[in-house]
Amino acid sequence: MKIPDWTERFEGTRALPRKVRDRLIQVARIVQLKKGEQVFGPTNIPDSLFFLYDGRIRVSQTSDNGREIVLYRVDAGESCVLTTACMLAEEAYNAEGIAETDITAVVLPKPAFDRLAAEEDAFRNFVFGAYSRRLIDLLRVVDDVAFGRIDVRLAERLLHLAGDRKEISATHQQLASELGTAREVISRVLQDFQKREMIAQSRGRIALLNKSALMNLANSA
Amino acid sequence: MKIPDWTERFEGTRALPRKVRDRLIQVARIVQLKKGEQVFGPTNIPDSLFFLYDGRIRVSQTSDNGREIVLYRVDAGESCVLTTACMLAEEAYNAEGIAETDITAVVLPKPAFDRLAAEEDAFRNFVFGAYSRRLIDLLRVVDDVAFGRIDVRLAERLLHLAGDRKEISATHQQLASELGTAREVISRVLQDFQKREMIAQSRGRIALLNKSALMNLANSA
DNA sequence: TCGCCTTGGGTGACAATGTCACTGAAGGGG
DNA sequence: CCCCTTCAGTGACATTGTCACCCAAGGCGA
Numbered sequence: 001m002k003i004p005d006w007t008e009r010f011e012g013t014r015a016l017p018r019k020v021r022d023r024l025i026q027v028a029r030i031v032q033l034k035k036g037e038q039v040f041g042p043t044n045i046p047d048s049l050f051f052l053y054d055g056r057i058r059v060s061q062t063s064d065n066g067r068e069i070v071l072y073r074v075d076a077g078e079s080c081v082l083t084t085a086c087m088l089a090e091e092a093y094n095a096e097g098i099a100e101t102d103i104t105a106v107v108l109p110k111p112a113f114d115r116l117a118a119e120e121d122a123f124r125n126f127v128f129g130a131y132s133r134r135l136i137d138l139l140r141v142v143d144d145v146a147f148g149r150i151d152v153r154l155a156e157r158l159l160h161l162a163g164d165r166k167e168i169s170a171t172h173q174q175l176a177s178e179l180g181t182a183r184e185v186i187s188r189v190l191q192d193f194q195k196r197e198m199i200a201q202s203r204g205r206i207a208l209l210n211k212s213a214l215m216n217l218a219n220s221a
Numbered sequence: 222m223k224i225p226d227w228t229e230r231f232e233g234t235r236a237l238p239r240k241v242r243d244r245l246i247q248v249a250r251i252v253q254l255k256k257g258e259q260v261f262g263p264t265n266i267p268d269s270l271f272f273l274y275d276g277r278i279r280v281s282q283t284s285d286n287g288r289e290i291v292l293y294r295v296d297a298g299e300s301c302v303l304t305t306a307c308m309l310a311e312e313a314y315n316a317e318g319i320a321e322t323d324i325t326a327v328v329l330p331k332p333a334f335d336r337l338a339a340e341e342d343a344f345r346n347f348v349f350g351a352y353s354r355r356l357i358d359l360l361r362v363v364d365d366v367a368f369g370r371i372d373v374r375l376a377e378r379l380l381h382l383a384g385d386r387k388e389i390s391a392t393h394q395q396l397a398s399e400l401g402t403a404r405e406v407i408s409r410v411l412q413d414f415q416k417r418e419m420i421a422q423s424r425g426r427i428a429l430l431n432k433s434a435l436m437n438l439a440n441s442a
Numbered sequence: 443t444c445g446c447c448t449t450g451g452g453t454g455a456c457a458a459t460g461t462c463a464c465t466g467a468a469g470g471g472g
Numbered sequence: 473c474c475c476c477t478t479c480a481g482t483g484a485c486a487t488t489g490t491c492a493c494c495c496a497a498g499g500c501g502a
Binding site: 082131142 | 282284285286288290292302303305314315316335338339340342345348349352353355356357359360361362363364366367368401
Binding site for chain 2: 458459460461462467468469
């Protein structure tokens with residue numbers, strides 16, 4: 001598998017001189033994974049930088065008793081710094097990345113990463129920026145979990161998952177894993193939403209009947 | 222105020238050539254703050270890298286309704302990357318850093334930071350490592366808040382705050398802010414600990430009577 | 443088509459935690 | 473010594489998490 005010029009897709013490589021980019025294309029490895037496969041995890045720590053060329057990765061954390069929470073998502077054109085984080089910090093953590101769609105990624109070996117970080121300002125800024133955004137994503141998660149109400153958070157998530165569509169395919173369990181809560185809690189809240197005619201449910205799908213009501217709820221944080 | 226050779230104190234600068242360090246000492250600014258002063262915050266975003274030479278900074282996040290949670294602490298010899306994070310990511314966040322003791326810090330202007338990051342591997346690795354550790358700190362916070370029990374978390378915190386001493390000076394409100402919960406909750410749990418003779422309380426202080434019992438509780442996560 | 447069987451979802455009881463509206467106690471400064 | 477601020481205790485209630493179930497939907501093989 002070859003991608004003619006993947007460096008176009010990344011803020012951190014697009015601005016590099018032609019010569020550098022050609023060299024990069026030589027040393028980088030292209031990796032493809034199927035939807036559902038694990039990209040990284042506690043027992044599977046890569047020692048290279050991971051650029052997501054196509055697809056989406058869901059990064060989540062699982063507790064000892066099996067509950068799960070989604071930390072953030074990595075979209076095409078972004079870098080997954082958590083892999084690098086672990087590589088550098090040599091500490092245990094129990095987050096894992098799952099391919100949410102089929103994905104294509106560019107894997108840069110550590111030596112190439114180091115050289116690039118040393119020589120190219122644009123690249124270095126890209127990596128620092130990626131770290132910063134993730135830090136801020138996590139601040140948001142902490143805020144939500146520590147201080148947010150689940151009905152508000154669920155409304156937000158439903159709207160976000162729907163995008164501009166009217167319907168979502170998701171089980172209660174999946175939604176619970178998004179928010180780091182239990183299925184029963186989601187069932188109760190959705191029941192409530194249903195009674196208030198904001199949504200309609202059928203097995204595995206949720207129709208958003210009244211988005212503006214959901215938005216009101218979501219913004220009443 | 223001058224510090225003869227602060228570069229000795231930082232992993233990221235200690236390994237640098239004498240010449241570079243001397244130049245650093247020229248361009249860096251020394252800042253001192255009193256205990257309780259704000260180091261950075263939503264309305265006070267520095268555009269430089271912050272090295273903590275002496276003292277300790279508490280980084281916490283405050284919710285809209287006034288509850289607070291401690292995210293992590295920065296100790297002498299560490300860098301406070303959240304300041305940098307914000308500088309780079311240009312996104313809003315509501316974390317703030319408070320000087321928990323009188324502090325002395327070395328502030329490196331952005332141009333000097335950039336040059337150093339480009340030219341010196343040791344420095345760059347130090348900064349990447351600092352980011353990584355903070356990311357992992359936050360993963361731990363998310364895990365605790367989303368999945369942990371407060372009695373367990375409180376026991377941990379008491380032991381940690383005590384260090385090798387037997388007594389802690391802290392109000393229930395302060396402990397609540399550490400864990401991101403409400404004062405009443407802390408009061409109830411401490412009451413319980415007291416009944417079980419693990420601690421004794423007086424106004425503003427807590428004596429740890431039975432540390433091993435607390436450790437048992439803390440490890441029963 | 444019928445009858446599993448797996449998966450998704452509903453429910454009630456209870457436990458843990460958060461919120462509210464108070465109360466009184468402790469201790470410092472006029 | 474009194475007042476006043478800060479700290480801590482309390483009961484009632486709301487929200488969220490846990491447990492032990494139940495039933496329903498729908499796929500699939502007999």
